[in-house]
Amino acid sequence: MWTVALSQLRTQPRRYVSLVLAILIGTLFLAASFLVSSTAQATLRATLGSTYAGADLVVLPSGSEDVSDLAGTSAEPGPLARLDGVEEAYALRMAWATARAADAEFGTTVMPLPRDPALAGLTVTAGALPAADDARGVTLDAQTADRHGVAVGDVVTLASESGPDSTTTPVDAVVTGLTQPSPDPMLSGQAQVWASPAALTAVQGEDGQAGFTPHLLLRLADGADVPAVAEAARAEATAAGVDVDVATPDEAVRSAVTQLSGGTDLLGWVLGGFAALALLVTALVIANTFQVLVAQRTRDLALLRTIGATTAQVRASVLAEAAVVGVVGSVLGAGLAVAIVAGVAAAARAMLDLPFLTFGLHPVGLAVSVAVGVAVTVLAALAPAVAATRVAPLEALRPRDEVTAGSRGGRVRTAVGLVLAVGGTALMLGGVSVREPVSAIGGGALSFVGVLLLARLFVPAAVRGAAVLARPAGVPGRLAGLNAIRHRSRTAATAAALLVGTTLVALFLTGGRTAQEQTALALDTAYPVDLVVQLPADADPARAAEAVAATADVQAVALATPVGTTENGSPVLATPAADLRAVVARLPEGVTGLGDPGTALVPDWVDTDQVRAEVVGTARMFVPVRAGSLSSGVYVAAEPLHEAGWDGAAGAAVPGQLLVALDPGVPVDRLQGLSEDVTRAAGAGAAVIDGGAGEHALYARIIDAMLGIVVALLAVSVLIALIGVANTLSLSVIERTRENALLRALGLTRGGLRGTIAIEAVLIATVAAVLGCALGVLYGWAGAQLVLADLSATAGAGTAVRPAVPWLELGLVVAVAALAGLAASLLPARRAARLSPVAGLAAV
Known part of the structure; x- marks a missing residue:
């Protein structure tokens, strides 16, 4: 039967276009998920992990402990440098100089x-x-x-x-x-x-140990047992009284992202969810398209059986076709995924000035994607092939009745669809509420399968309802609405690919926009002040503050004057309350009192209910207002001190500071020059000693770049889905050859026939896009709630994530889908109008 299968592929290639496109879309999603994952990892290695890249192991302190003694110096190696298998233990001691x-x-x-x-x-x-x-x-x-x-x-x-x-x-x-x-x-x-x-x-x-040491890097000897050395290093650090985490460079990068996300592996969740969703879409799109294709070939398969082909041979022929088409579509999909991800990464690197954006190839992922595409295609072909060969050949040669909701098959389909849609949605919402990923993702997948099974019920009805808008078009408008009801399965099949595509686009647009807002909130609360500038001892603080405030890209400046120290030696600085509120980006939701009398701005790791400090010669107690990683000092309002008689003079032998808030959106490559502009304005000897401007800008750029790649992939997939709509319309026109010819014989003009097909296509595309956007918003919110709840809680906004619905982008998606549906109908409508009524009525 290989000969039969190959002859079908040679003689009727257009019949397989929709199937190849379906396989291509599914494999594209799956391969892209691997490529986006490897690109994200490569980009993180090039940015957050750039200082880890040459190491075999990274030693990260759990708190603010100084770990430099563990490495020692070249003259006096520390305990980690003396471990078996360690060639070098390097302490990155960061010191500041003018x-x-x-x-x-x-x-x-x-x-x-x-x-x-x-x-x-x-x-x-x-x-x-x-x-x-x-x-x-x-x-x-x-x-x-x-x-x-x-x-x-x-x-x-x-x-x-x-x-x-x-x-x-x-x-x-x-x-x-x-x-x-x-x-x-x-x-x-x-x-x-x-x-x-x-x-x-x-x-x-x-004092060679002066400075700040964020981590240690270990270079191991060739052949060293990495896990064993890591365990030994952890034990040595514990013996020295230092709590550390020993990780590989990739693990250290993921740990940094997880720490920002409030303990959630945000990157792993997003990329893992994308891969799971891609696998589901691959199976759904391929299975749905192949079922339509085999159903259209029922008469051909029956004819083969009447001339002697056995049931096994017919099934083997269908599976052989599926295997060949699966290989072609899967290879094309994987290749297109590589081209798109690499192209978008290169474009973003050049157009958005993101030199650190690094494309990561994933050969194993590509091989898995091709294998999955072929396997799903063959499995998707199996059920339709079995169903097509169960009926007698003569019965299969007769015209087949439409499967309606009232028929036995329709009732079963409706019942199964309702159970999956309702039960899956309940399971998804329950999993989201308790943050259980398996039930949430599985429930979402089941509910979407249920929606596709019910598409024959609500999609034609929605198209018929939307046809009211086409009534001004006259007979073509009314016929388009009636066709949606009379041929429910055909309408649902035409809308299915676009429904899947727009659901995915809306899902990632909603989830991505929500993730952007939640990440911005987390970054603001994690890094509340952009720059902390230490003033030189001989500076005029007021003039320095005025000069820095006049610097380009500076939004606000607060002068912090040293007035004492806490009981553990941290400097206490007094700042005008209004200025302090102006430079702090955002406090966690529910945290209040910033700048109020008797409060002190402290890092979030301070766990005491009160902060004891000696301020301008008097012991005082302050209520802590915790905000992110700001560790350059403890900041209190200056006004209560003035009321108590403080004259504004520095009350401690430490330099004064300027807390600086930058304009939103300052790019990463501008930060170095801007920092120099700020320190130059502050006076000779000023230095930036703290602040999260670099982290904030870099995290935001990485997230935007990754989201841009995903959205670009989705946009391409929707365009491919629209090509599938055009092919489905073409098959529909071929099926309706006699019907269209009869309409022409009854007086419908060529223009009227073209208008009927065009309006029907626009209605189907628009309804599919609207329904897909509605479903995508629901699934996008559910995914954001599942993934971002901990991040939201870390930012102090509670565990209920507010969805950010991108209304403008969704409206654009619907408009583009309507225009694309119109464009997809042009060739099928032209082909139908050119056929004469006599020739059409004679067609079998």
Whole structure:
């Protein structure tokens, strides 16, 4: 029967266009889910994980403990450096300094180079890295060097920002090389200086441990047992009294995203959900299209049986066709997914200035997608093939009656559809309420299958109702509405592909918009202040605040004057209440009292009910107002202190600060220059010591880029679905050849026939798009509630996620679907109108 199957493919290729498109759409979704996942991982590795990329293991402190002693120095290795299998333990100690080059002065972050430069993840663009024993050699990032006219060989004077009691002297360092700026959000907003250990000691003084150490990087020996070394490192840290997490670079990146998401692996949820949804859509679209195709071939299959083909041979022929078409469609779908994801990533990288957006190929995922496409196609063909060969050949050759809701098959279909739709929806909502993913996703899938089974009931009725709008078109408008009711299965089959496509688009638009808003809320609460600038000891604070406020892209500035310390030594700074409220991006919902008398703004890890502090010589108690990761000090309202007699003078031997809020939407590549503009305006010696501007901008850009790729994929899939609508309309016109000829014989003009088919297509497309958007909003909200509830709770907004419905985009989807339905009808309508009534009536 291979000969029969291949002859069918050769002689009637147009019959298989809709099936190939269905397989292509399904495989495209599945392959794209793997590619978006690998692209997201590659992008996160290039940004959040750029400083981890050269390591085998990353040691992350669980709190604010200093972990640098665990690594030690090259002269005195720490306990982790002495572990079996560890070649190097590197502590990224970040210190701050003021750099002077020619007439320029700017703040920098100074970091030590490891013995193996690959651990730092640096890319040298000019010159070379300094030697380990070069006491004056440093590198500077190329962006800063270009902005200030620094070249390889120039001298840059580095003055330590260790504080007013520092005894260090400025060091005249020589720039031995330029490096590509790091996209790490902790570094992206600052000038980056990498120094040899000898040069770093010279800049920082003899206290080589000064600075902030966010993590340790371990480089292992070849063949080392990574899990065993990780466990040994964890045990050594515990013995030293430090609580750490030891992870691979990829695990560390995912941990950072999870920490931002309030303990939820947001990336894994989104990408895993996308893959599961893609698999479901693949099965539904292929199965539905193949059932229509085999149903249309019932007479052909019956004829084969009348001339001697056995039931097994007929089934084998159908399955052979399915296998061939499945391979073709699946390979095309996987290839198109690669082209789309790579193309969108390249376009976003160029047009949106996202150099860190990295396309990640997933060969295993592509192979799985092709295999799933072929397997689902063969399985989808099995049931229709069995059903088509169960009836007697002579009975199958007779015209087949429409399966109506009142027939036995229709009643069974309706009952099953109702059970799946209602039960699946209840299961989905129940799973969402308790955040149980299996029941929520499974219930959503079952409810959507139920909706598709019930499509023969409500889609034709909805089209008939919408046909009221076509009455001004006269007879063609009325005929289009009547056709939807008379041929329910055909109407439902035509609308099915578009219903699936628009449901997915609305789902991801609604879920994506909701995720954007919830992520923005989480970022605002996690990083409440964009920049914290430490003022030099001899600065005029008021003039510095005015100068910074006049800087471009600065929205608000609050002057923080040191007035004391807490019982654990943290500085307490007084800020005008209105200014403090202006610079704090957002507090968690339900958190109030910012700037009120007797309250203090503290980091969210402070778990005491009261903060004890010595303020302007008096012991005071403050009620904590917790806000994100701001750890540069404790901030209280200045007005109550003035009322108590404070004259506004600094009451502690620590520098004053400026809390700076930036304009919304400042791009990542502008942050470094903006930080320099701010510190320059604040005065010589000012430095950025805290703030979440870099993290906020980078997270937002990554999320926007990933969402853009997904939406682009969905848009392409809808266009492909519309091609499937055009093909289904063509098959419908072929089926209705005699019917159309009879209408022509009764007086309907060619224009009237074209109008009937065009109006019917527009009505079906519009109704499918509207229903798909409604379903997509429901499923999008359910998915957002399931995935983002913990994130919303972390931001203080409660666990009930408010959906963000993109009304404008959904309206555009409906309008585009209507226009595309009209375009899809042009060729079938033209073909039907060109056939003469006599020839049409003679057709069998």
